[in-house]
Amino acid sequence: MEHYNMNLNLKVWRQKNSKTNGEFKMYRVENISSEMSFLEMFDVLNEQLIAAGDEPIAFDHDCREGICGMCSMYINGKPHGPWQANTTCQLHMRAFKDGDTIVVEPWRANAFPVIKDLVVDRSAFDRIIQAGGYVSVNTGNAVDGNAIPINKDNADAAFAAAMCIGCGACVAACKNSSAMLFLSAKVSHLALLPQGEPERHSRVLNMVAQMDKEGFGACTNTGACEATCPKEISISNIARLNQEYLSASLVAEK
């Protein structure tokens, strides 16, 4: 792969805190290598801002290897930027060319209020998990790991759902700011395993109730969440969630 350098214009959302209004500001960075990651390009910009006596741009990031789910930039109108199945930290500058203008915004959703610049508050996701996204098993209660064989297809499907990194890109991509893909991934993960069976009904009902309470929107099946998910969590999980919710509701009403 040929490497190259580029000069870029950046249009970045700046907002001092949750109480003030924000605005876009323009910045220019030069001699950016195509081998850099997108966040390394932001590191360069921030060093430039600090040197000039300006405040650096606040953004969330931690592992920088696509698994912690902390990074959260809305780049050129797409959560995590132009690449498929990718997080912002794994986006590399070879995705851009010299002279490009790149627009960067925070996740946009009422349930994810802005803390500062590109940093948002995603604690609503923790509260959804608290509502039932677990198996109620205390430490020490477990039987032997091989006591219950699990059909490999189910185990694989549970794993595919459990790969969700909780970044919130699905919410940011959705025109309704729905958290259905996030929620359905957890419901599917646990519903597909025998360990999740005893709490299957209460889990889905409680988690959906918490999701509604947090102010996430409804699902209208546009599929934007699946298209943007860095871990390619399938929208079929939402179908399973609906099925789980329906059957749980029927049981609950009897």
Next chain:
Amino acid sequence: MLDAKIPSGNLDNKWTDYKGHCKLVNPANKRKLEVIVVGTGLAGASAAASLGELGYKVKVFCFQDSPRRAHSIAAQGGINAAKNYQNDGDSVFRLFYDTIKGGDYRAREANVHRLAEVSVNIIDQCVAQGVPFAREYGGLLSNRSFGGTQVQRTFYAAGQTGQQLLIGAYQALERQVALGNVTQYARHEMLEIVMVDGKARGIIARNLVSGQLERHFGHAVLLCSGGYGNVFYLSTNAMGSNVTAAWKAHKQGAYFANPCFTQIHPTCIPVSGDHQSKLTLMSESLRNDGRIWVPKKQGDNRKPNEIPEEERDYYLERRYPAFGNLVPRDVASRAAKERCDAGYGVGSSKQAVYLDYAAAIERYGRTEITKQGRDLASVSKEEIIALGKDVVKEKYGNLFDMYEKITGENPYEVPMRIYPAVHYTMGGLWVDYELMTTVKGLYALGEANFSDHGANRLGASALMQGLADGYFVIPYTIGNYLADEIYNKPISTEHEAFAAAEKAVADRLKTLINIKGNTSVETFHKRLGKIIWDKCGMARNEEGLKQAIADVQQLKKEFWSDVKIPGAIDEFNPELDKAGRVADFIELGELMCKDALNRNESCGGHFREESQTEDGEALRHDDQYMYVAAWEYAGDSNWNLHKEELKYEVIKPSQRNYK
């Protein structure tokens, strides 16, 4: 000499006897006892959840925006357990033995044996939580092998084992939050330990969103804050991983043990330029199927696929025929460095070796054809390779994708380029058998302590240790301390010790932000990293270490007179957070070099050039260094060395041999 309070009796029975005789706290009293947990990785989340389940009042802190982001999440390859599901000769003793040997005989026998014992419970617990481990078609758990061992004892979930285990622990934790047993403080950073009458009684934490300092009381404080690999600047750690919590504890009297024992992981994606902010690991599990090689000719600039088989040097298979590509990490890393230093490195930087999957792809492809009941002779090579690629994709797909995203090269077609990078720190706060530091009531769990991995950690053992400490060790050992604390009511955070600790933190923050110098925090961190990597990295010598100590002291002076931190204290200010962490890394860096200088032997990840065999293998000096070096902080750039003698009652230390 330090006393680790190891129970007497046979090694096999120590833990069982301990559990049978340690003090218990009755359920009504547990509700009155408060425990602070700092960090929410595998050790912290599992400890907080388990202690909450027992009925203690728990407060848990993390600097990330959610406990689920802690860096345990990035662990890829797997978790060891002595289940012997594969019937291949594994046992608790084997796991114990491999860990002691892998650690180059610098770990404590009793702790490691306990770790091997509880390893089997961890797998059961995780399965019960719904952790989706890889399974065979029969529905049972799958295993793979890992470096430094000859049995298949590693449980895994594709290349995301750490993620799945952490999500399991996180969910258990969130359940306790929902039940009101645990209070969660995300985006908070611990900045001081509060000491009252010689015991740890709480912490000062900074709310990273508002910048406000908070006082929190605890009858005991657990540090589960991970390792200090970011002292090197470039490492596979997350950007936020730091030593600050452990370092504050160290300055309050907790000894820091074996800081020079750092692990350089052999299979990482090489550095691409000065802009690099972190390094990415390619799981060690890739060494199961991949073959590592360099060209036989120095400075060979041909593309890898143009170099014929007979002109390739599979140097690990050549040097270590018994273990081949599966030698332990320290051995594999040094072998890669040796080849690159000798001029055989590949890629534009020449600081890389190849990790090649061509042979594995073909082997798997052939197996698939055989499984389909077809005759190999009638099948084209293309079809075999296509089928083989599918198998490799299922096993390692996410790792291959990650490699392609970072480098822009397709590892199914061309060999990956890899080079060693800082990955894990075996050193950490000194703890006794009960995981208590030298400060009463202050515990250290997981990577933050030093106890189980000696001078080198085996693959798939970090996840095991973090969860062992949190799920199965601390719930017992903390009771032995807290049973005597039931007479002590919670101390008001108005107590003068809290006020003094908060003032010390506030003063330090003010000092930092008022320096208003010209150099960014990042610049200082990079300079520190370069000093430590060059002089206290894969190879160390007396002259270099002395120079490094002088360089770090100079850097410290410059930092405290010239660092530039924008913004204010009472707001969301990541530069200020980072400045505090880098200031602590600088002090730790000096201690690391001091420890490396003291230990004039090579063992595990610590390679002193003065101490090697004729063919360049590490040479230990058991007569002089069979001890844990535990450093007591004694003021600016000053430490006193305390030793814990390592007594091997069961295993007879020998020079490691993987040939």
